[in-house]
Amino acid sequence: xxxxxxxxxxxxxxxxxxxxxxxxxxxxxxxxxxxxxxxxxxxxxxxxxxxxxxxxxxxxxxxxxxxxxxxxxxxxxxxxxxxxxxxxxxxxxxxxxxxxxxxxxxxxxxxxxxxxxxxxxxxxxxxxxxxxxxxxxxxxxxxxxxxxxxxxxxxxxxxxxxxxxxxxxxxxxxxxxxxxxxxxxxxxxxxxxxxxxxxxxxxxxxxxxxxxxxxxxxxxxxxxxxxxxxxxxxxxxxxxxxxxxxxxxxxxxxxxxxxxxxxxxxxxxxxxxxxxxxxxxxxxxxxxxxxxxxxxxxxxxxxxxxxxxxxxxxxxxxxxxxxxxxxxxxxxxxxxxxxxxxxxxxxxxxxxxxxxxxxxxxxxxxxxxxxxxxxxxxxxxxxxxxxxxxxxxxxxxxxxxxxxxxxxxxxxxxxxxxxxxxxxxxxxxxxxxxxxxxxxxxxxxxxxxxxxxxxxxxxxxxxxxxxxxxxxxxxxxxxxxxxxxxxxxxxxxxxxxxxxxxxxxxxx
Ligand SMILES: Cc1cc2nc3c(=O)[nH]c(=O)nc-3n(C[C@H](O)[C@H](O)[C@H](O)COP(=O)(O)OP(=O)(O)OC[C@H]3O[C@@H](n4cnc5c(N)ncnc54)[C@H](O)[C@@H]3O)c2cc1C
Numbered sequence: 280x281x282x283x284x285x286x287x288x289x290x291x292x293x294x295x296x297x298x299x300x301x302x303x304x305x306x307x308x309x310x311x312x313x314x315x316x317x318x319x320x321x322x323x324x325x326x327x328x329x330x331x332x333x334x335x336x337x338x339x340x341x342x343x344x345x346x347x348x349x350x351x352x353x354x355x356x357x358x359x360x361x362x363x364x365x366x367x368x369x370x371x372x373x374x375x376x377x378x379x380x381x382x383x384x385x386x387x388x389x390x391x392x393x394x395x396x397x398x399x400x401x402x403x404x405x406x407x408x409x410x411x412x413x414x415x416x417x418x419x420x421x422x423x424x425x426x427x428x429x430x431x432x433x434x435x436x437x438x439x440x441x442x443x444x445x446x447x448x449x450x451x452x453x454x455x456x457x458x459x460x461x462x463x464x465x466x467x468x469x470x471x472x473x474x475x476x477x478x479x480x481x482x483x484x485x486x487x488x489x490x491x492x493x494x495x496x497x498x499x500x501x502x503x504x505x506x507x508x509x510x511x512x513x514x515x516x517x518x519x520x521x522x523x524x525x526x527x528x529x530x531x532x533x534x535x536x537x538x539x540x541x542x543x544x545x546x547x548x549x550x551x552x553x554x555x556x557x558x559x560x561x562x563x564x565x566x567x568x569x570x571x572x573x574x575x576x577x578x579x580x581x582x583x584x585x586x587x588x589x590x591x592x593x594x595x596x597x598x599x600x601x602x603x604x605x606x607x608x609x610x611x612x613x614x615x616x617x618x619x620x621x622x623x624x625x626x627x628x629x630x631x632x633x634x635x636x637x638x639x640x641x642x643x644x645x646x647x648x649x650x651x652x653x654x655x656x657x658x659x660x661x662x663x664x665x666x667x668x669x670x671x672x673x674x675x676x677x678x679x680x681x682x683x684x685x686x687x688x689x690x691x692x693x694x695x696x697x698x699x700x701x702x703x704x705x706x707x708x709x710x711x712x713x714x715x716x717x718x719x720x721x722x723x724x725x726x727x728x729x730x731x732x733x734x735x736x737x738x739x740x741x742x743x744x745x746x747x748x749x750x751x752x753x754x755x756x757x758x759x760x761x762x763x764x765x766x767x768x769x770x771x772x773x774x775x776x777x778x779x780x781x782x783x784x785x786x787x
Contacts, residue, residue, distance in 0.1 A: 298323045299783055302558050302567040304545045304583070307335025307722065308372075308765050309755035310573030311528040312772025313779075315370045317571070318537040320776065320785045325567070326537065327560060329544035334525025335722045336729045336757075337765060343709040345611035345659045346652045350521035352622075352644065355434060355508055355766040357381075357515035362436040362450060366769055371531025378518035385509050386491060387620040389699065390484030394620070397488055399509045401426045412482035419485075425464055429507030431457035434766055439777045443786040461503075468499040470735045476502065483626075487640055491624045494603065494665050498735040501762065518649075544723075548572060548583045548752070555752035569751040569783070571775050575724035576742075576758040577602070588749070592742045596758060599738045602728030603762070604669055606634075607717075608692045609661040610710040612703040616658040617647040625699050631691050634668030641695040657708065662692060669715040669726040676716060685712040731761040741767075744775040753778050 301317050303310045306328030318324040332338065337350040356363025357379045367373040384396035395411050398404040401423040408419045435450045468476075474495035477486045493501045508514045517524050529539060547559040548570050557566040572579045577600055580588040624642040631638050646652040646659040653659045675684040689710050697704050715727030722729070733739065741760035745753050757763030759771035780787040 299568040305573040308768035309772040316776030318535040326539040327543040333529035337521040347609040353514035358513035379515035388488040389625040395484045471499040554750045571753045573755045577725040601732035603730040604667040607713040613706040634671030636666030672714045730763040
């Protein structure tokens with residue numbers, strides 16, 4: 280049992296006799312979070328990360344002077360009004376010096392030469408969309424009313440029961456009461472796919488804009504939740520992007536005395552006498568009193584144990600998860616696109632199909648406004664092609680056509696972009712394609728997926744972060760609550776550390 284004193288603030292608890300050893304498998308957002316909180320609570324924590332850098336999917340990379348943001352586009356919890364904001368600070372993702380950029384309009388649809396803008400402020404959005412499409416006025420008014428209703432719906436950050444805490448975390452009663460107006464809309468909008476909701480609008484540009492915010496197969500609650508998040512001043516981009524955010528978390532963990540070993544892929548989690556007993560890395564047994572698995576849960580329950588884990592929740596996760604899979608294409612262009620909006624959608628004159636997925640529109644993130652993301656006068660562009668093309672890329676690999684298929688896809692995207700942006704013609708200095716196989720290799724994730732689809736009727740609750748059949752074994756990661764993403768990764772890392780603390784009698 281702990282013998283030391285609990286010290287207020289962010290200092291490590293001084294449990295001299297305590298120092299139980301915890302191994303965290305994976306140094307993505309969930310693993311780093313679990314690591315920070317475990318270390319802060321007095322455990323001797325080792326994070327084993329198979330890559331040479333922290334962050335997992337929350338990453339970006341440099342090529343020939345360009346920086347390609349490969350992860351975060353908006354961060355839930357960037358606003359101080361969100362309970363999650365404090366968590367992002369505690370884990371080192373945000374600091375007092377973080378510059379938060381709230382892009383507005385958040386997205387722009389270019390339709391027949393005109394720009395239809397997704398402004399954050401519902402009043403401005405209503406006025407703008409009504410001017411674009413007066414015949415959609417009643418629907419636009421309802422849309423903006425729903426956005427306003429959803430604004431108070433914020434992700435609550437709670438403590439698990441019977442946990443010793445230094446500081447309780449729970450939403451204020453007033454905040455809970457403010458959420459009531461949105462509740463009546465959860466059932467009807469939860470049954471409606473975004474693409475059907477968007478199809479009600481007469482203006483094809485508004486339809487495209489609304490289908491571009493979250494995947495169009497998602498339920499409309501996800502759309503409203505996202506639009507309300509922007510409207511509340513949240514969903515910002517953090518200056519320095521994913522790599523800086525991940526590095527901040529790894530730095531925080533190290534400051535607290537935690538150790539990260541990079542390039543260390545865990546082959547097996549050892550279970551002895553019904554308890555987690557450590558891990559095997561490159562044939563070496565690293566013993567531990569507890570293990571937190573923060574690699575993609577869907578892949579980990581099958582691959583990291585001698586006997587695949589089969590408890591009700593792991594079975595349900597396997598059955599219910601529809602993985603969100605994408606291909607990421609980026610290019611550096613020797614042209615200044617600062618006159619263009621940051622997040623652009625447009626219909627294609629020539630739709631294309633690849634890997635069994637048909638694309639009738641395209642979009643790009645334009646990083647012209649970000650110093651250091653490209654050489655002077657140049658621009659980094661990225662696009663995310665949603666759709667499960669995992670089998671297509673697997674087949675390409677098997678047939679020795681992987682590189683060729685990447686080149687073909689890049690050519691298609693280049694043509695689409697050049698049609699919309701003639702000024703980039705002949706000016707592409709560098710390009711890259713990250714397929715689902717790239718993400719699978721880089722993050723060990725199931726089919727390279729980095730979130731979970733939430734179509735109407737899908738499971739929306741959270742999975743437990745631990746098992747009944749194995750003690751001292753915990754799980755964290757974006758799969759813990761669909762649709763996942765960084766907010767779920769961070770909150771599940773915190774919850775896993777809370778279970779650890781409760782089981783070992785430590786103060787969180
Ligand atoms: C293009 C793109 C855009 C995105 N945009 C957003 C956005 O705007 N907002 C948002 O909230 N989310 C976004 N996401 C999703 C978000 O980045 C992820 O959901 C989140 O980072 C997942 O974190 P995680 O820690 O749960 O998992 P992961 O990122 O998968 O981390 C798991 C870590 O475990 C490591 N690992 C796996 N197996 C092993 C092993 N056996 N041994 C050792 N290490 C192992 C991996 O290398 C990885 O570092 C985006 C993702 C992508 C790819």
